[in-house]
Amino acid sequence: MMRDNWLQEAIARQRAGLSARLASPLARVAWDCAQAWHDPDALDGALVEGLSAVSPCNLLYAVDTDGRQLSANVSPDHVDTRLRGQQLADRPYLASTLPCSSFLLSDVYVSRVTGRPCLTAVQMVTRMEKMLGFIAVDFALRDLPQIGAPSREATRWRQIKGDPAIRESVFSQSRTTSQMDQCMPDVIAIMDELIGERGVFHVKLHFSSSRATLWLTDDPYRYRVHVLEEITHPAMCLAYPRQPYSDMATVARDRIKPVFERFALLRTADDTLYLRTGSLNIVSGMVGLTFSCDGSHYVPAAEFLAKDERFWFGQ
Numbered sequence: 001m002m003r004d005n006w007l008q009e010a011i012a013r014q015r016a017g018l019s020a021r022l023a024s025p026l027a028r029v030a031w032d033c034a035q036a037w038h039d040p041d042a043l044d045g046a047l048v049e050g051l052s053a054v055s056p057c058n059l060l061y062a063v064d065t066d067g068r069q070l071s072a073n074v075s076p077d078h079v080d081t082r083l084r085g086q087q088l089a090d091r092p093y094l095a096s097t098l099p100c101s102s103f104l105l106s107d108v109y110v111s112r113v114t115g116r117p118c119l120t121a122v123q124m125v126t127r128m129e130k131m132l133g134f135i136a137v138d139f140a141l142r143d144l145p146q147i148g149a150p151s152r153e154a155t156r157w158r159q160i161k162g163d164p165a166i167r168e169s170v171f172s173q174s175r176t177t178s179q180m181d182q183c184m185p186d187v188i189a190i191m192d193e194l195i196g197e198r199g200v201f202h203v204k205l206h207f208s209s210s211r212a213t214l215w216l217t218d219d220p221y222r223y224r225v226h227v228l229e230e231i232t233h234p235a236m237c238l239a240y241p242r243q244p245y246s247d248m249a250t251v252a253r254d255r256i257k258p259v260f261e262r263f264a265l266l267r268t269a270d271d272t273l274y275l276r277t278g279s280l281n282i283v284s285g286m287v288g289l290t291f292s293c294d295g296s297h298y299v300p301a302a303e304f305l306a307k308d309e310r311f312w313f314g315q
Contacts, residue, residue: 015105017147018121022137023103025053026123030135033062034127040071040084047074047135056143058118062125063088064133088136091120102126108141117141158298173292175274179228180210181267186232187212188260195256195282198240201249204279204288205260207267217246217283250285251301258305259287266291269309 029050036042047060051074054060062071067089072081106120121137180187187205194200194214202215210228230236245253263278272292279288280301287304289297 014147018144019103019105021145021147022054022105022121023123025050026103026121026135026137029053029060030123030125033135034125034132037062037070037125037127037132040081043070044072044074044079044081047071048079050135051076054121054137056139057137058114058140058143059138060135062133062135065131067091070133111138111140114140157300157303160296160298161294173272175268175271175292176208178208178210180205180207181264183228183232184264184267186234188257188264190231190234190237191260192257193234193237194240195280196245196253197242198237199243199246200240201246201283202279202281204277205263206277208276216240217243217248246282249282251280251282255301255305256280256282259301262305265309266312269312273312 029046032046032050033043036046043062047062051057051060055076058075060074061069061083063069067087069083069086069088071084072079073083102124104122106122108117108119110116111118118138118140121139122134123137124134125132191203191205191212195203199217200214201217201220204213206212212226212231214224214226215222216224226236251259259280260278263275266275266278266289268274274292275289276292277288277290280286281288282301285301287297287299287301289299291297
């Protein structure tokens, strides 16, 4: 079950928009199908006529109240009569219950035919106030239009548990001082220069393996990996042309260095529960942390800096 309110709200908006877009055209197709319900060939013809109204659907077909397919499989390029009579009661959109209203939009599921995410719109078919069955329309998610602007995740603190096997053995391990730990002042100074002056918007430090991964604002789809001898050599900054601090940044320029200093503190404050990786993204404003217990935190930079070591490790 999804617990992320932002994610649930974004999905709900898309579903509401798709339902509003499909309900009326499907009702008209259902009316036409009702007139031909007991004549399979005429029913197929009504579905063919209805294809354009529910574009860009992959498949359109009619099902009776017992879940038995009455029509052919009607697609934009083919009418396949071989599947008349197949039992569909176990399909995701019919398995649990019949639609309680005239129109239903299924949950997204993975198609057993295409292996791709899809959903099905189901419209009740009635005639003379008697329910005859349903017409079902399958859509590939990739073909459906985006309803409204893409949603962005709200910046809020999230904590995610890691591998249970690692959590169970955490008190039998102890931090080993890495090469990066021994030269953190130099690493911090160079990260501050790269982010603040040289177009890097996202940095992730891997403390145990002594490496850094960088993403640049002018080339965000690729990342650079640097080992310790590179990220402790000030000359590496010359490889990244000087740029103004990003106008997309939500983290103040003077807050970069304190974030990395806090990483160093969380790395060394406790020999059992210690920081394994730390990241900063100045555009989203989020700090990412993974600890020795394999638990992860994603937290707004301002909140991260507001907490001292007592918050993380107690007294």
